[in-house]
Amino acid sequence: MAKRVYEVWKGNNRFLCYGRLIFGPDARSLFITISLIVIPVVIFCVFVARHLLHKFPSYNAGYAILVITIAFTIYVLVLLKLTSSQDPGIIPRASHPPEEDVSYDSSILDSTPSAQFPRMKEVMVNGIPVKVKYCDTCMLYRPPRCSHCSICNNCVERFDHHCPWVGQCIGMRNYRYFFFFVSSSSLLCIYVFAMCSLYIKFLMDGDYPTVWKAMKQSPASVILMIYCFISMWFVGGLTGFHSYLISTNQTTYENFRYRSDSRLNVYDRGCTNNIMEVFCSRIKPSRNDFRAIVLEEHPRPPDIHPHELEDDSESYPRSKVQDDLSIDVDMLKISQRHNVEEFYEETGGKSPSSFHNLASESKGASDFNTPLPITESKLKDFHQDRIVDKPVRDALEKSSFFSKR
Structure with missing residues (x-):
């Protein structure tokens, strides 16, 4: 029976829904991430938002707090799904090394020549030569800004980093969703923190005039405020860092690796154009059809090395x-x-x-x-x-x- 691409995939990815969804090898961390989002929101809806329903009598504005919380949470989870379950920009592996760049090292006598490849090649990017590396695993020269992820075991185009919280590489095709997910999570934290503070204020204006008495009356609000404050240091700081990367057209990998080098950023086209490139450009289609049927590849004819072309007069008759x-x-x-x-x-x-x-x-x-x-x-x-x-x-x-x- 013919197999499909996702069944014979050589990377460390995991597939669901018959190849329609692709995850990294650490996809189980998604359950932790979802729990860190859903559980605090449920606590907020039950112990805080429920008591705010009637605090705004005009137009029943209190119900909007609950509706916004649920809608915002669903939006964040959808972004998490788009980030973690699609192809981040994986470059398909080659079935054999590039023939035009192969050479044979026969310097050692009485030994079989071994294939040699230039480790580096130069390509032009915006009129400036950029060196690209040869990947021994994928048997191809990586495009500019491409890197091989050691966790997923794939070459990813415009590789940013491998995020364990989403269980997926962050690359060209899901970086936009990743940034929206991080920034939306930051806004959700700010929203929950603000509504908990507002509820504490309403308690102090009522029967609990001091802060301590109001906090004892609603311990869930205090716990949520502490949780959101700590989370803001992570997701908020990550949002600010990636905002800087977007404005300068860098990736996390490039920033950490080349920050000590005073090299020119050949991809920087100005702040406005850099932002437009990330948020307004069309996402390229995936290079992989994971549900396609694998075609049997015919064996290649054996390579003839230069030393095999010598005339063996004892084995072959003269034919000219x-x-x-x-x-x-x-x-x-x-x-x-x-x-x-x-x-x-x-x-x-x-x-x-x-x-x-x-x-x-x-x-x-x-x-x-x-x-x-x-x-x-x-x-x-x-x-x-x-x-x-x-x-x-x-x-x-x-x-x-x-x-x-």
């Missing part, structure tokens, strides 16, 4: 037409020689014993112990049917024991 013609000419000269000594002079002057030894060592040497005649008819048969091995053919070319009959 020019070589065949030279054999015919030599055989014709041999068949036409009446004087053996004259042939010695033209072939280099080797002694007859050396040719005899060469013939006797080759395959079928038993047939050459006695002089064999070569006639023109046999030469023609030899030309039409070349099934003789190369050692025998060489012996026929150089041997001095043949004469025309």
Whole structure:
């Protein structure tokens, strides 16, 4: 049965709904994040917002506090879902290394050459050369601002960081939702803190004139105020930090890695354009179709290295037409020689014993112990049917024991 992409995915991601939702390997942390949002809101609705329903009699404005709280909470959870359950910008892995950049290191004798790749390449970004790295895991050169996440084991485009609270990498396709999630969580904390303070104020204006008595009357409000105040240091600080990154067109990875280097930020296009790029640009479609059927890849032909192209005269016959013609000419000269000594002079002057030894060592040497005649008819048969091995053919070319009959 054919498998789908999410079933054979090589990364550490987890899939739900048959590949429709993709999470990181630490997706269980989402339950903690959801609990940190939902539980305080439930406490607020039960112990605080319920008592504020009738504090604003005109137009029943007290009910708006409860409605806003529930709507705002749902909005934050939707942003959390969009951040954590979609492709952050994963670049598909290559099935084989790039052939145009491969080279073979054969400096070590008697060893198989190993494939070598340039670790860096230069690409132009806004007219400025930028170095990109080769990823051994994904077998590709990473695009600019791309990095390999060691947790998800994927190369992510415009990689910002891996957030354990959402259980997903933050990249090009979900960074906008991540920022909205963080900033909305900050606003929710501010809202709950303000409404709890307002309730304490109403208690002090009523039967509990002091702060201590009002806090004893509504301990839930005190707990929520402390919780929201602590949370504001995290989500509020994160919101401010990412606001700075957006205005300067940086990522968290770039800021932490290159903050000590006084290098030029080639991606900075001005504060306004940087903000427009994040919030007003169209989100690119995913490069991966996780529900697609995996096609069987045909095996690649074996690579031929330069050292394998050498002529192995003992294993392969001569196939060129020019070589065949030279054999015919030599055989014709041999068949036409009446004087053996004259042939010695033209072939280099080797002694007859050396040719005899060469013939006797080759395959079928038993047939050459006695002089064999070569006639023109046999030469023609030899030309039409070349099934003789190369050692025998060489012996026929150089041997001095043949004469025309």
